[in-house]
Amino acid sequence: GAVVSQHPSWVICKSGTSVKIECRSLDFQATTMFWYRQFPKQSLMLMATSNEGSKATYEQGVEKDKFLINHASLTLSTLTVTSAHPEDSSFYICSAREEDRATEAFFGQGTRLTVV
Amino acid sequence: GQNIDQPTEMTATEGAIVQINCTYQTSGFNGLFWYQQHAGEAPTFLSYNVLDGLEEKGRFSSFLSRSKGYSYLLLKELQMKDSASYLCAVMDSNYQLIWGAGTKLIIKP
Numbered sequence: 001g002a003v004v005s006q007h008p009s010w011v012i013c014k015s016g017t018s019v020k021i022e023c024r025s026l027d028f029q030a031t032t033m034f035w036y037r038q039f040p041k042q043s044l045m046l047m048a049t050s051n052e053g054s055k056a057t058y059e060q061g062v063e064k065d066k067f068l069i070n071h072a073s074l075t076l077s078t079l080t081v082t083s084a085h086p087e088d089s090s091f092y093i094c095s096a097r098e099e100d101r102a103t104e105a106f107f108g109q110g111t112r113l114t115v116v
Numbered sequence: 117g118q119n120i121d122q123p124t125e126m127t128a129t130e131g132a133i134v135q136i137n138c139t140y141q142t143s144g145f146n147g148l149f150w151y152q153q154h155a156g157e158a159p160t161f162l163s164y165n166v167l168d169g170l171e172e173k174g175r176f177s178s179f180l181s182r183s184k185g186y187s188y189l190l191l192k193e194l195q196m197k198d199s200a201s202y203l204c205a206v207m208d209s210n211y212q213l214i215w216g217a218g219t220k221l222i223i224k225p
Contacts, residue, residue, distance in 0.1 A: 006158075034213075043203060043217040044159070093158045097211075105213065110158040 002028045004096045006108025013084055013115055021079045021111045023094030029074035030096035034105065035067075038091045050077055084115040118142045120216035122204050127222045128194055136189045136202050136219045144209020150178050150189045151203040153218065159203055162189070191221075199223045 003026040013019050023033060032051050036044040048064075050056035050071035058064045068080040077096075081088055091112055095105040119141045128134040140148070147166040151159035165171055165180035165187060177190040189202055204216040 043215045046212070046215075049212070091156070107158040107160070110156075112156070 002026075002096075002098065002106045004030075004094065004106045004108040006094050006111055008111060009109055010112040011114070013113070015085055015115055016083055018080055018082045019084055019113060021081075021092055021094070021113075023077045023079070023096065023108050025075045025096045025098075025106070028096075028098045030077070030098060031074065032097040033071055033077040034095045034097070035069060035077075035079050036093045036095070038093060038110075044093065047079075081113065084113070086115045089113055089115045118206075118208065118214050120204055120206060120214055122202075122216040122219045124217070125220045125222065127224060128191075130194055130196060130223055130225050132194050133190065133192050134194060134221065136191075136204075136221065138187045138189070138204035138216055140185050140187070140204070140206045140214070140216075142206045142208045142214055145182060146207040146209065146211055148178075148180055148187050149205045149207070149213070150176075150187075151205065153201045153203055155200075162202075194223050196223050196225070 005024045007022045035047045037047050038044050046059050047062045048056045048058045048069050050069050052071050052074050056069035071077040091110050093110040094108040097105045122138045149164050150162040152162050153159040163178035165178050170179045175192045180187045201218040201220050203218045205213045
């Protein structure tokens with residue numbers, strides 16, 4: 001299957017700082033990328049959907065000014081957690097979908113964010 | 117609203133067979149996925165069903181009945197490494213994945 005690379009795998013940051021997470025599709029063009037958040041023992045919660053070259057669509061309750069998503073190319077999307085707080089500590093996972101394979105989504109490895 | 121139901125936790129014995137059920141109510145249907153997720157890791161794809169019936173892939177099989185809004189994942193010859201959470205997800209009419217809460221499978225020797 002297709003490969004999606006997410007970086008970093010884990011990060012610890014101080015409250016008030018910003019953290020950027022990258023999601024790259026390595027061997028296909030990802031027309032759509034999804035960002036999820038997963039708290040311990042809970043399922044994935046979709047945060048936003050981004051299409052290359054356009055603004056991301058955020059799910060209800062997700063602050064777009066706090067979670068900045070950029071999908072500037074067909075192989076790269078970034079999620080920036082701005083002014084991070086301890087309650088933002090979570091597992092963030094991206095997935096990418098290729099236009100011609102609309103029913104498949106491939107996941108990155110996930111990023112464990114801890115805000116101290 | 118959209119809803120995916122699956123049991124929270126199941127326990128099975130190494131070498132045995134286990135069936136994890138999933139029922140769904142969604143706005144449209146473009147397929148049902150099963151993913152495996154080990155603790156601290158991202159989900160990995162197991163199976164995709166869009167037509168009724170059974171899809172077999174090695175030790176894992178997945179079944180779908182669209183009229184009943186029902187699917188199951190069957191795991192045979194269980195191994196300790198199969199201990200994980202199993203997530204059922206349905207793709208709706210907008211090609212969005214609707215996720216179940218996951219079933220934690222515990223394998224005992």
